[in-house]
Amino acid sequence: MYSGFSYALTLASLLVIVVLFMPLLVFTWQFLENPACLEIAPGGNVTPIGDDYYKFNITVSYCSSVELRNVRIRVGNITLEFSSLTRGNTTREVIARQSDIEQAPREVEVEASIAGLYRVGFKFKYESRGG
Amino acid sequence: MWSRVIKNTILGVVEGLLYYIVYFELLPLIFSSALGVPIEPPPLLALLLLGVFIALGVISTSVKPFIGLVFEALSSTLGALILLVVIGEKLTTSIEYGEVVAEISFEFKPLLLVIIGFSVLYAIVRCFKRLSQLAEE
Numbered sequence: 001m002y003s004g005f006s007y008a009l010t011l012a013s014l015l016v017i018v019v020l021f022m023p024l025l026v027f028t029w030q031f032l033e034n035p036a037c038l039e040i041a042p043g044g045n046v047t048p049i050g051d052d053y054y055k056f057n058i059t060v061s062y063c064s065s066v067e068l069r070n071v072r073i074r075v076g077n078i079t080l081e082f083s084s085l086t087r088g089n090t091t092r093e094v095i096a097r098q099s100d101i102e103q104a105p106r107e108v109e110v111e112a113s114i115a116g117l118y119r120v121g122f123k124f125k126y127e128s129r130g131g
Numbered sequence: 132m133w134s135r136v137i138k139n140t141i142l143g144v145v146e147g148l149l150y151y152i153v154y155f156e157l158l159p160l161i162f163s164s165a166l167g168v169p170i171e172p173p174p175l176l177a178l179l180l181l182g183v184f185i186a187l188g189v190i191s192t193s194v195k196p197f198i199g200l201v202f203e204a205l206s207s208t209l210g211a212l213i214l215l216v217v218i219g220e221k222l223t224t225s226i227e228y229g230e231v232v233a234e235i236s237f238e239f240k241p242l243l244l245v246i247i248g249f250s251v252l253y254a255i256v257r258c259f260k261r262l263s264q265l266a267e268e
Contacts, residue, residue: 002256002259002260002263003260005256006253006256006257006260009249009252009253009256010253012249013245013246013249013252013253016245016249017242017245017246017249020241020242020245021165021242024166024237024239024242025165025166028165028166028167028168031235032167032226035226035228035231035233036228036229036231117241117242118237118238118239118240118241118242119237119238120235120236120237120238121235121236122233122234122235123233123234124231124232124233125231125232125233125234126230126231127230127231127232
């Protein structure tokens with residue numbers, strides 16, 4: 001009786017572990033294949049609003065088939081939040097002070113969870129940008 | 132009598148080695164190679180754990196079966212603890228492409244907890260299996 005139960009348990013545990021491991025594995029492989037899988041770039045026209053504030057777009061391009069959830073992106077003093085990020089481009093309108101956009105940021109930080117399960121953090125350092 | 136002692140010792144060493152390989156070598160290796168994240172536990176810890184696993188294995192096969200069950204359960208608990216210490220921490224790797232250096236850090240806690248949960252369940256089933264074998268004898 002116990003032998004049958006332990007076989008069933010082994011099978012069930014393998015199945016659950018494979019299902020849980022898959023999003024992590026797919027995400028990592030796709031990211032290692034293409035390190036530029038997650039890119040954050042400013043786009044569109046920079047429109048002045050008021051004395052010191054400007055409006056522009058930030059586009060996040062993401063290549064993986066695994067959804068990222070609870071995404072928080074910090075570019076300099078600008079923080080963007082997305083409840084989820086799927087493959088493709090996502091554009092968000094941003095309002096920032098002039099001092100925040102005068103210099104290209106040397107670091108971009110991204111916090112997210114892979115398929116809502118595993119916390120992942122990215123820190124992109126741009127070597128050529130002055131600061 | 133001596134042949135029984137030697138047989139139990141060999142069985143215990145094999146059991147300890149199996150626990151060590153599965154929890155300290157195999158599972159971290161699977162994580163490390165599949166995810167491209169280096170996992171390097173200190174070599175001194177490896178030696179210490181190998182000794183502890185073998186000692187627990189030898190004790191569990193050498194003492195009376197009812198007491199042996201406790202030491203078997205201890206091996207499983209130690210394995211779970213190792214997983215939490217070695218892989219449960221935030222693991223970091225970095226990739227360089229073009230003029231960008233990307234530092235990536237992962238946390239695997241949910242998957243680890245599932246693995247630990249199943250290994251605890253498996254240990255309980257093994258205990259009941261041995262208890263029922265003892266009752267039949």
